[in-house]
Amino acid sequence: MNKIKFIAIKEFRHIMRDSRSLIIVILMPIMMTFLYGYAINLDVKNIKLAIVDFDNSSESRDLTGRFYNSGYFVKSEKLPDMESPEKVLVAGKANAVLFIKPGLAEAIANFSDYELGITVDGSDANLAAAASSYAKMILAEFLSSKFSSGQTESGVILRSKILYNEDLQSSHFFVPGLIAVILMMISALLASVTIAREKETGTMEQLLTSPVTPRQIILGKVIPYVILASLDGLLILLFALIIFGVPFSGSSLLLMMFGLIYLTTALSFGILISTLVKTQQLAMMFSLLATVLPTVMLSGYIFEIKNMPVVMQWLTQLIPARYFIMIIRGIMLKGSGLAELWTESIFLIALTIGLLTLAVKRFQLKIG
Amino acid sequence: MEKAVVLNRLSRRFGDFIAVNEVSLDVEKGEIFGFLGANGAGKTTVIRMLCGLLLPTSGTGMVNDFDIYRENEQIKRSIGYMSQKFSLYQDLTGKQNFEFFGTVYGLKSKLLNERIDELTAELELSEFINRLAGSLPMGWRQRLALAAALIHKPKILFLDEPTGGVDPVFRRKFWDILYRLADEGTTVFVTTHYMDEAEYCRRISIMHRGRIVEIGDPRELIKKYNQPDLQETFIKLISRESQNE
Numbered sequence: 001m002n003k004i005k006f007i008a009i010k011e012f013r014h015i016m017r018d019s020r021s022l023i024i025v026i027l028m029p030i031m032m033t034f035l036y037g038y039a040i041n042l043d044v045k046n047i048k049l050a051i052v053d054f055d056n057s058s059e060s061r062d063l064t065g066r067f068y069n070s071g072y073f074v075k076s077e078k079l080p081d082m083e084s085p086e087k088v089l090v091a092g093k094a095n096a097v098l099f100i101k102p103g104l105a106e107a108i109a110n111f112s113d114y115e116l117g118i119t120v121d122g123s124d125a126n127l128a129a130a131a132s133s134y135a136k137m138i139l140a141e142f143l144s145s146k147f148s149s150g151q152t153e154s155g156v157i158l159r160s161k162i163l164y165n166e167d168l169q170s171s172h173f174f175v176p177g178l179i180a181v182i183l184m185m186i187s188a189l190l191a192s193v194t195i196a197r198e199k200e201t202g203t204m205e206q207l208l209t210s211p212v213t214p215r216q217i218i219l220g221k222v223i224p225y226v227i228l229a230s231l232d233g234l235l236i237l238l239f240a241l242i243i244f245g246v247p248f249s250g251s252s253l254l255l256m257m258f259g260l261i262y263l264t265t266a267l268s269f270g271i272l273i274s275t276l277v278k279t280q281q282l283a284m285m286f287s288l289l290a291t292v293l294p295t296v297m298l299s300g301y302i303f304e305i306k307n308m309p310v311v312m313q314w315l316t317q318l319i320p321a322r323y324f325i326m327i328i329r330g331i332m333l334k335g336s337g338l339a340e341l342w343t344e345s346i347f348l349i350a351l352t353i354g355l356l357t358l359a360v361k362r363f364q365l366k367i368g
Numbered sequence: 369m370e371k372a373v374v375l376n377r378l379s380r381r382f383g384d385f386i387a388v389n390e391v392s393l394d395v396e397k398g399e400i401f402g403f404l405g406a407n408g409a410g411k412t413t414v415i416r417m418l419c420g421l422l423l424p425t426s427g428t429g430m431v432n433d434f435d436i437y438r439e440n441e442q443i444k445r446s447i448g449y450m451s452q453k454f455s456l457y458q459d460l461t462g463k464q465n466f467e468f469f470g471t472v473y474g475l476k477s478k479l480l481n482e483r484i485d486e487l488t489a490e491l492e493l494s495e496f497i498n499r500l501a502g503s504l505p506m507g508w509r510q511r512l513a514l515a516a517a518l519i520h521k522p523k524i525l526f527l528d529e530p531t532g533g534v535d536p537v538f539r540r541k542f543w544d545i546l547y548r549l550a551d552e553g554t555t556v557f558v559t560t561h562y563m564d565e566a567e568y569c570r571r572i573s574i575m576h577r578g579r580i581v582e583i584g585d586p587r588e589l590i591k592k593y594n595q596p597d598l599q600e601t602f603i604k605l606i607s608r609e610s611q612n613e
Contacts, residue, residue, distance in 0.1 A: 205455060
């Protein structure tokens, strides 16, 4: 126990001595938070919408007006041809087509069932998702303006061809995911570099001729980075809450617990990388490549997993961030608890145990 | 005489390559043993096996009466190791390095501080102990590394080319320290390419391509091969071995 403590203290001394990398560790998350929070704004505006109005009533004209005045939709350059409205989508003249079948006005008056159809160009998944949720929102506003509160709900529903991404604000969506990306990147990077450095300078050999076990080395070296990465996570979280106003509706204790599990995964991954490389530079490149790309691309952080080819969807199951992002979004945005998140939790814990075992085994074999 | 190291037909293979081929040797307690050989002869591999960094493929070995296969832990506690590479933390001060390695060997703070003061005085390190190890000239670094290897009073000191890249004055001082250690009963097992250093050893062995080709008192070896000095003896032996292949 004492040995682990002293390895950890020594590691802290390295960190404090190397002020440049300390600054990187603190500044990078802040910069990335701003970058993802502001610059990469995926809120979609100016969606080109063609409306095919077969009802042609005051109600349908009101609805049309609401769409075009919402700020999200603009009129398409070309009106669709009545027989085959999809053509405008194919030609790229519009991003979405809204069909108002005859009978909207009657449906509102009689509370009868009625279906509005929206077809969205799915080639831009993000835009498509946004378009259908905006349309829903606008329709809901339209309907609530027609019925005073307390009245029975109308039978008017919107049928859209693509339906997901309920959360509209992209910063709400991105910042929790960002915590997953940054924690993975920083932890894997730091852990792999710190071990590679000891290999490179020969101090690892010196350590191994002394009576410390590889396990003690791993633990001692990793503890300071758990603390550092947790601070990073908290920092981004504070940014998310204060600057981007991301809601936090779930349990912070639960989030912390999963945060630690996720950190363990990331650090194990870093240790694993350190057993594959000999120099700090390689460790750095390897861990950036092996964490950032898969974590950003395959975790559902930016791209919807549902839209990926099946093979890629299988691959995403091996990405720890996939589960952590679902957990953190669930906890922060929806206030989910263990009851809702148990599948993700099991997958994440299984991955963590697997990676940790593999990392420790390989470390003992290669370095011990 | 008690033995500090006993090796019997110790071998180590890496795939098809036989790095160490049936090496047998004894080192007595308190002697300075010179472990010589050309580059790539397998010296470092032997030292790594003695220090518990590498398991042998076959043969037996005892270090401080502990088995090198099974009693790794006990061996590690009783040896000091200094490699050809400077392997202290360069971004820590000498003192921080000592503190770290001391605690790794389980020294409690009171004892550790005493030991640091002792070594600082013995190796005349007081000027340098509070500076970053990486900022010191080579000679001082080596002495710092030696002090770190001695922090837990090991019974055997393994030194793998400890004086590479160090000027003659420093080398002489370094050897003075080794003599003093041997007088106090520490066994010193040292590899070197400097033949003047090898002559300081009580006994030497010469390794060539994984085998030990000669072992004995350096002065007697010079006589045996009828050479002016150890350097010529070494060259003669190595070239004879190379021709025999």
